[in-house]
Amino acid sequence: MKLSLIAGASILMFTLIALGPQAVHAGTAEGPHALEQTVQFLLDYVARSELTFIRNSKRYTSSEAAEHMRAKYQHFKDKIKTADDFIELAASKSLLSGKLYLVVTEQGEELPSGEWLRDVLADYRTQHEADRLRVRR
Secondary structure, three states, X not given: OHHHHHHHHHHHHHHHHHHOHHHHHHXXXXXXXXXXXXXXXXXXXXXXXXXXXXXXXXXXXXXXXXXXHHHHHHHHOOOOOOHHHHHHHHXXXXXXXXXXXXEEOOOOOEEEHHHHHHHHHHHHHHXXXXXXXXXXX
């Protein structure tokens, strides 16, 4: 039994290696193309939000925040494999100070930007799943 488990795991590993990165992300629907689309959606959403973003106690416009996140995305691109990685590495906190980025909502509430973007991402994924199911019918 142990031998068949090891053999099965080895076959799976070699299959994933042969199929490349797309296979690794197939379960999350975030292959390289889907990841780029999702990150671009999030960056566009931030830029269009017209909310105020706070980074290291300084206020920034939504377009400034999106540009900063885009630059951090480019910096961490080799480490970002999912949209959640993007949020964690490029849109949640300062590398220098460790302080969380904040977003000021329309109601004036300050939320951690990572939390806010995870909600945006969840809505995006729900909508895409609904669209995918609609197309399959």
